[in-house]
Amino acid sequence: MREEEIAAGLSAVRERIAAACAAARRDPAEVTLVVVTKTYPASDVQVLAHLGVTDVGENRDQEAAPKAAAAQALGAQVRWHFVGQLQRNKCRSVVEYADVVHSVDGVRLARALGGAAERHRERPLDVLVQVSIDGDPARGGAVVGSTVDPDRDFDRVAVTIAEASRLRLAGVMAVAPLHWAAEAAFERLGEVSARLRAAHPEATAVSAGMSADLEPAIAHGATHVRIGSAVLGTRPKLR
Numbered sequence: 001m002r003e004e005e006i007a008a009g010l011s012a013v014r015e016r017i018a019a020a021c022a023a024a025r026r027d028p029a030e031v032t033l034v035v036v037t038k039t040y041p042a043s044d045v046q047v048l049a050h051l052g053v054t055d056v057g058e059n060r061d062q063e064a065a066p067k068a069a070a071a072q073a074l075g076a077q078v079r080w081h082f083v084g085q086l087q088r089n090k091c092r093s094v095v096e097y098a099d100v101v102h103s104v105d106g107v108r109l110a111r112a113l114g115g116a117a118e119r120h121r122e123r124p125l126d127v128l129v130q131v132s133i134d135g136d137p138a139r140g141g142a143v144v145g146s147t148v149d150p151d152r153d154f155d156r157v158a159v160t161i162a163e164a165s166r167l168r169l170a171g172v173m174a175v176a177p178l179h180w181a182a183e184a185a186f187e188r189l190g191e192v193s194a195r196l197r198a199a200h201p202e203a204t205a206v207s208a209g210m211s212a213d214l215e216p217a218i219a220h221g222a223t224h225v226r227i228g229s230a231v232l233g234t235r236p237k238l239r
Contacts, residue, residue, distance in 0.1 A: 003047050009231040010035075010051055013214075017225065020218040031218060034081050034207075036228035038063065042070035044232060049076035057102075057226055059084020061093050068097040083173075083207075083226055085140055091116040095125055102173040102207050102226075105130040105142045107151045107160050114164030126170040127161050128207055129154060131192050133185045134177045141174065144192055154192070155199075162200055171205025171223070172196060182213040186220035193221065 013033065021028040035048055036057040045056055045067065056071075056078045058064030068080050079099040086094065086103050094101060095117045104110050104127050117125045131154065132141030142154040150156060162169040172193050176185035186208050193206050209217025211230035218225065 002044070003050070005233060006044065006047050006231065007051055009233060010048075010053070013211075013227055013230050016214060016230075017218065020215040023215075024219045026218065030223060032224045034083070034224055034226045035231050036083060036210075036226050037067070037232065038084075038228060040232050042067050042074060042076075045071040045078060046074040046076045048231075049078050053078065055079045055081060055224075057081040057083045057228075059103075061086075061090040065093050065097060081224075081226075086113070088112040092120055095121050098125065100126040100128070100170065102128045102224075103130045103140070104128070104157060104161060105132070105140055105152060107153070107156050110157055110160040110164065110167070114161070114167050117164070117166035121166060124166055124168040126205075127167045128171050128173040128205055129157050129161065129169075129196070131172050131174040131189060133174050133180060133188050136177075139177075144195070158196060158200065158203075162203075169196075169200050169203045171203045171207065173207035173224075175210075176208075176213060182216040183220070186213075186217050186222070190220045 017031055018028050032055055034055045034057045035053050038059055080097050081100045082094050082098040083102045091113045130141045132143045135143050137148050142152050142157045144154040161167050174189045176182045189208055196203050206222050207224040208222040209225040211227050214225045
């Protein structure tokens with residue numbers, strides 16, 4: 001039965017979060033589990049909501065928008081987190097269903113998202129700055145101290161979000177680069193988070209850690225972990 005499968009995965013992940021918090025001397029209530037439902041149906045979102053999950057993530061608008069509508073029709077009341085690469089032409093769609101956007105890494109993108117939010121939603125949208133851990137501008141993420149591309153400069157992106165009337169600067173997000181140890185990557189993200197909080201004390205969210213590395217993420221201050229397969233099982237292949 002699908003609900004039993006999801007319940008088992010959810011229980012195991014919650015135990016991992018609790019153990020990681022105990023090891024880091026943190027309160028598990030400080031860590032929000034965002035279950036990433038990419039490739040899984042709206043019926044799984046309904047099951048998750050029934051099992052007490054309040055936060056669900058998606059990373060492709062073309063899948064997320066209809067799924068959010070379908071899940072709502074099934075009665076699932078959840079907060080939707082957009083966690084994938086966001087294109088400016090998708091901002092209007094995303095602001096209509098998302099409660100949190102984790103992946104803003106450019107000034108122009110922040111302006112587009114802010115404009116869409118001002119025109120198409122009434123309540124503020126929480127936004128995190130996606131951080132490039134290794135500073136490589138060829139990959140996603142804003143770069144701290146960038147002198148190469150002003151559009152991707154971390155401080156400029158943060159200020160653009162903070163100044164938008166319908167956006168709320170909530171914190172930072174990152175994915176550990178493949179060639180970095182997770183501990184080092186999340187330690188670096190913690191340093192960037194502290195830098196942001198010094199200028200914007202309300203921006204306390206740290207979105208870090210997935211199924212394979214949630215423990216080091218929590219050890220280094222993650223407030224949100226983005227978990228897919230460890231809860232929902234092996235992903236169906238995209239067609």
